[in-house]
Amino acid sequence: MRIFYVTLKYTAVTLWSMFIIAPFLWALSTSFKDFNSVTGGATYIPWVDFEPTLEGWRVLLRSPAQGGVNIVEPYLNSIFVTCMASFVSIVLGTLAAYALSRFTFKAGFIKNDDITFFFISQRIMPPVVLAIPFFIMLGKLGLLDTLLGLVMVYVVLLMPIAVWIMVDFFNKVPIEIDETALIDGCNPYQAFFKVVLPNSIPGMVVAGLFCMIFGWTDFFFAFILTFTEVQLLPVAIVSLNSSITPWWSLSAAALVSVAPLVVVAFIVERYLSKGNLSGALK
Amino acid sequence: MAQIKLQNIAHSYNPDATDSKYALKPFDMTWVDGGRYAILGPSGCGKSTMLNIMSGIVKPSEGRLLFDGDDVTDKSTSERNIAQVFQFPVIYGTMTVHDNLAFPLVCRGYDKSFIESKVNEVAEALSLEGLLSQSAKKLTADQKQLISLGRGLVRDNVAAVLMDEPLTVIDPDLKFRLRRKLKEINQKYKSTLIYVTHDQNEAMTFAENIIVMDDGEIVQIGSPAELFERPKTTFVGYFIGAPAMNLFDCDAVGSNAIKFGNVEISTKTDLSAIKNKRLKLGIRSEYLQLVKSAGKNTIHANIESVDDWGNHKLITANFEGSNIKIKVKREVEVPTEKIYLKFPAQNCCVYENEMLIS
Ligand SMILES: Nc1ncnc2c1ncn2[C@@H]1O[C@H](COP(=O)(O)OP(=O)(O)OP(=O)(O)O)[C@@H](O)[C@H]1O
Ligand SMILES: [Mg+2]
Numbered sequence: 001m002r003i004f005y006v007t008l009k010y011t012a013v014t015l016w017s018m019f020i021i022a023p024f025l026w027a028l029s030t031s032f033k034d035f036n037s038v039t040g041g042a043t044y045i046p047w048v049d050f051e052p053t054l055e056g057w058r059v060l061l062r063s064p065a066q067g068g069v070n071i072v073e074p075y076l077n078s079i080f081v082t083c084m085a086s087f088v089s090i091v092l093g094t095l096a097a098y099a100l101s102r103f104t105f106k107a108g109f110i111k112n113d114d115i116t117f118f119f120i121s122q123r124i125m126p127p128v129v130l131a132i133p134f135f136i137m138l139g140k141l142g143l144l145d146t147l148l149g150l151v152m153v154y155v156v157l158l159m160p161i162a163v164w165i166m167v168d169f170f171n172k173v174p175i176e177i178d179e180t181a182l183i184d185g186c187n188p189y190q191a192f193f194k195v196v197l198p199n200s201i202p203g204m205v206v207a208g209l210f211c212m213i214f215g216w217t218d219f220f221f222a223f224i225l226t227f228t229e230v231q232l233l234p235v236a237i238v239s240l241n242s243s244i245t246p247w248w249s250l251s252a253a254a255l256v257s258v259a260p261l262v263v264v265a266f267i268v269e270r271y272l273s274k275g276n277l278s279g280a281l282k
Numbered sequence: 283m284a285q286i287k288l289q290n291i292a293h294s295y296n297p298d299a300t301d302s303k304y305a306l307k308p309f310d311m312t313w314v315d316g317g318r319y320a321i322l323g324p325s326g327c328g329k330s331t332m333l334n335i336m337s338g339i340v341k342p343s344e345g346r347l348l349f350d351g352d353d354v355t356d357k358s359t360s361e362r363n364i365a366q367v368f369q370f371p372v373i374y375g376t377m378t379v380h381d382n383l384a385f386p387l388v389c390r391g392y393d394k395s396f397i398e399s400k401v402n403e404v405a406e407a408l409s410l411e412g413l414l415s416q417s418a419k420k421l422t423a424d425q426k427q428l429i430s431l432g433r434g435l436v437r438d439n440v441a442a443v444l445m446d447e448p449l450t451v452i453d454p455d456l457k458f459r460l461r462r463k464l465k466e467i468n469q470k471y472k473s474t475l476i477y478v479t480h481d482q483n484e485a486m487t488f489a490e491n492i493i494v495m496d497d498g499e500i501v502q503i504g505s506p507a508e509l510f511e512r513p514k515t516t517f518v519g520y521f522i523g524a525p526a527m528n529l530f531d532c533d534a535v536g537s538n539a540i541k542f543g544n545v546e547i548s549t550k551t552d553l554s555a556i557k558n559k560r561l562k563l564g565i566r567s568e569y570l571q572l573v574k575s576a577g578k579n580t581i582h583a584n585i586e587s588v589d590d591w592g593n594h595k596l597i598t599a600n601f602e603g604s605n606i607k608i609k610v611k612r613e614v615e616v617p618t619e620k621i622y623l624k625f626p627a628q629n630c631c632v633y634e635n636e637m638l639i640s
Pocket of ligand 1: 305325327330331
């Protein structure tokens with residue numbers, strides 16, 4: 001019976017892994033193909049089915065003058081914008097969430113829960129609705145086509161996620177821990193920074209992960225709010241496309257663009273599986 | 283190390299609402315310096331609210347709080363120098379056991395050697411020496427609670443140590459040892475201990491004085507013996523003791539006698555001034571005596587059941603529709619159908635409108 005169960009478990013895990021990994025393998029093999037190997041029917045294994053070439057990867061590093069698309073700069077831009085926006089969102093979001101979780105706010109019929117919902121409601125609107133106001137506002141501020149402008153827009157988009165996750169997290173951290181810190185002689189700020197914050201790192205890690213995923217994968221705002229000076233990775237990848245779809249370089253670009261998320265996910269997964277997410281109590 | 287005085291303190295969690303309700307009704311109370319108190323009462327009666335008012339976590343909606351005569355009502359928790367331990371363990375998960383214990387002293391800026399000696403002293407008292415360098419997060423629930431207790435005890439100059447059902451998560455054997463330890467600590471440092479509990483045995487064995495609360499009010503303050511012998515209200519009689527005090531409806535007849543069913547029972551209570559003739563008679567199941575024959579103060583009741591409680595037996599009897607519990611030693615022979623029960627006059631408590639007539 002046990003053996004049966006174990007077999008079943010491993011079969012399921014194997015099937016699921018194949019399902020997840022297959023597209024990556026496909027992209028990997030495609031990135032080493034040339035025009036003929038892509039159009040001449042399905043081929044899988046390099047050297048056996050087709051002759052591998054590095055052309056797809058080289059295009060990514062070549063300057064446009066040489067007929068390539070340099071994605072190094074957009075890549076660095078994306079890393080900068082995503083990290084900055086996530087960082088700011090986490091800092092502001094955590095502070096806001098702590099206040100929403102611990103103090104009672106009241107303005108007429110508006111209470112804490114309504115304020116929390118107000119944050120997340122910003123994400124319910126379709127992005128198109130926000131595009132024009134953002135465009136006009138950044139235009140007025142002279143921040144169109146700049147990294148700073150993008151960071152600001154992404155903070156607006158990511159902070160609701162951070163607030164939402166952190167409010168939920170703080171609501172699960174018992175208030176007694178704050179109270180104990182006060183009794184032990186902290187003032188409210190020390191209680192937050194010395195006691196509550198160190199215990200909240202797991203929540204911040206999760207919130208940070210979500211912010212990074214959403215920030216890193218956004219194409220829409222990156223496309224609308226930049227023209228020539230600044231380009232983010234998703235936009236650069238799309239600009240690879242031409243009348244003859246370059247599957248090989250698109251595949252290579254797709255792989256390098258998911259790489260950071262895979263790395264982050266691995267680190268976070270390690271961290272979470274150590275049981276660090278469990279709260280301060282019990 | 284202070285006398286704590288609550289002057290006309292009251293608290294409502296929703297003072298502005300139309301259905302505003304007191305969680306704690308106005309009262310006065312003085313906690314003597316160095317006293318060992320237990321607060322006992324059913325769930326929701328305001329025990330935690332009272333502690334939280336003293337520690338400053340809750341600001342009372344009415345009244346003043348004085349520590350040794352100083353008004354601390356508006357002072358913050360950290361300025362009050364008070365220790366409090368909660369029902370569930372609170373540990374600082376990112377710190378070691380040592381740092382957890384040291385935290386209250388570090389926050390108040392004591393010097394290093396003093397902190398070390400105090401931490402070691404408390405760790406030893408609570409048998410935590412071996413764990414000092416471990417991360418506090420990995421410990422079991424009762425070890426964590428020991429740390430919470432330890433943090434409450436490292437400062438020996440606190441005005442009081444408040445404990446809100448601190449031993450709930452701890453297993454019975456350790457509970458017993460810890461209660462003794464707390465008693466010792468109280469005697470050694472002369473710090474006031476205030477201990478909230480649901481468990482009357484815990485209260486009885488721990489405290490010099492027990493405060494019984496019900497529905498936001500203090501109903502009686504007294505030593506365990508007083509609460510047992512002369513419960514001030516029927517609630518206290520009912521709440522304290524296992525089984526609860528026997529309570530019967532009765533009528534006053536004469537200057538110190540009452541009529542229970544058709545039997546006249548004389549008591550030591552002066553009933554001559556009582557207008558209301560409908561009273562209640564209370565008597566502990568331990569004080570009812572099994573006698574061989576009819577006589578003064580004696581009823582003839584039907585036995586319904588006899589339960590073996592180990593070291594004693596609990597007889598349930600019925601007299602004219604009232605249930606009576608009698609606790610006797612296990613070696614006492616219990617008749618099978620009917621018994622004569624004698625009500626010793628000095629153990630009878632008489633209640634008018636649920637209040638003891640004294
Ligand atoms: N933060 C709060 N907001 C509103 N009402 C509260 C709050 N805390 C307690 N109450 C109410 O105040 C009353 C007294 O609560 P309290 O926690 O002091 O009772 P308790 O005696 O400690 O009960 P328990 O034995 O269950 O811990 C209860 O009716 C409770 O519902
Ligand atoms: Mg309570």
